Amino acid sequence: MGNPMKIRAANKDGITEVKVLISHEMETGQRKDANGAIVPAWFITELQAKHGDKVVLQGEFGTAVSKNPYLAFKFKGGAKGEKVTVSWKDNKGDSRTDEAVIA
Amino acid sequence: MNTQRRNVLKAGSGAALLSLLATAGIITPGMALADWNKAAFDAKSMADTLKALGAEAPADSKDVQVTGPDIAENGAVVPVGITTTLPGVTMVAILIDKNPNALAASFTLPEGTEANVQTRVKMGQTSNVYALVKANGKFFMATKEIKVTLGGCGG
């Protein structure tokens, strides 16, 4: 179970804007530790955002996505009080799902 | 050979490992590892990456924009995005020419989601950043150079 992410969702004129901030190391697999050994790649590979039951975004990340990934996108629809869910999984098999209420 | 591949091969076969992990509850059936476009993310050059994405000759388009600053104070975190007014967009992707692997991220956009996605990427050096868009089955691309600086006191 990864660390909690921060999701902000706000509806304006029928469009819901979602901003996500995820806590994740996103190790590239190119960094060396203090002993000179390579720190293995550890990064989010897939991400999915849903509005209720509807998938509104699917993403695939590589190691070039920054540490503590940030994501912003918009979709048509969504009303105040409805739920937006974001899930991710990484290359080590860890995963996380968090939700937020549309403001 | 990267660590991930070595571990999967060690497990005997990818499928065996996946089912093992699935029973352990670590990978849910809906999200199989195989979905991640390994070929595209492992490709190094722009050409190989575009090929792996099935987008070998994307057309330049003025209706596609790479959003982001002209200069990034630090290459570890560069805010970039893709925006386009083209209709029928189903996929957008960010590619960075001078990175070890050109593909940074790709997004599938269902009906109703705007073709306007922002994220933050790592850039090893000043480079052209490309926005690749799939609209109505065809590929389009635009580019912007983003300069990466070395700051002042050793970062």
Next chain:
Amino acid sequence: MRQTLWIKTLAAAALTAGLTSLPAHAQDSRVNDELAKYREALADGNPADLLEVRGEGLWREKRGPKQASLEACDLGLGPGKLEGAYAQLPRYFKDTGKVMDVESRLVHCMVSLQGFKADEVTRHWYSKPGTESDIEALVTFIGAKSNGLKIHAPASHPEEARMAKMGEYIFYRRSGPQDFSCAICHGQEGKRIRLQELGNLTTPAGAGEAMKTWPSYRVSQGAVWTMQRRLIDCMRQARWPEPNYLSDAVIALETFLQKTASGTVMETPGIKR
């Protein structure tokens, strides 16, 4: 070392080469505009917010041999009073007879309220890849509780005044193999190293610009840095011997800088290069 310097010089030259079509002052302002854009984009999604949540958890959790939370910790405004506390530190504390900053006071609370040993809790006073720092998370949380409030550290108590004077002395004292003082880089307007502006820390506005954003997420480090970490690293960069964590030297400098910065509204946690 020389090779890296050469590469960095090349990179800087290559960057300016792209802008040489503009007159010098226009180059500067165009670069500044673009950097402002970069910083603005970063501000909308500060990973420090994630650490803040963790810090709050640590504040409220019953921990240590005494199984107590930090909720009774007095940061200067009374036990458990968090709002505005960071903005008034460093300050003199009667119970310890010392001028303390947020980190030294926090460690004091972790020892006295929770029963931890000082060397235990300060072992990982700053985070590294793979190692988290509780202090870092707590300071991020405490700092955020002063967001929007004015820095108010007048150093009026005799002990505070003494520390501020010591801090001022340290600020202007040239030492180390490069004969650097803080003032050499931070004692005048309009200076920069490559594309990093060097704030003038001797004026209320300049000191305020700097002090208002700490603790801050540093994207180049992928971590939140506290004021102590920033100052100790500044000293390292000036090629001074690094002072110990929580030593009087660092707190004195903080007292001097916070006094100068008083009046500036805090914007923390910050996010920067």
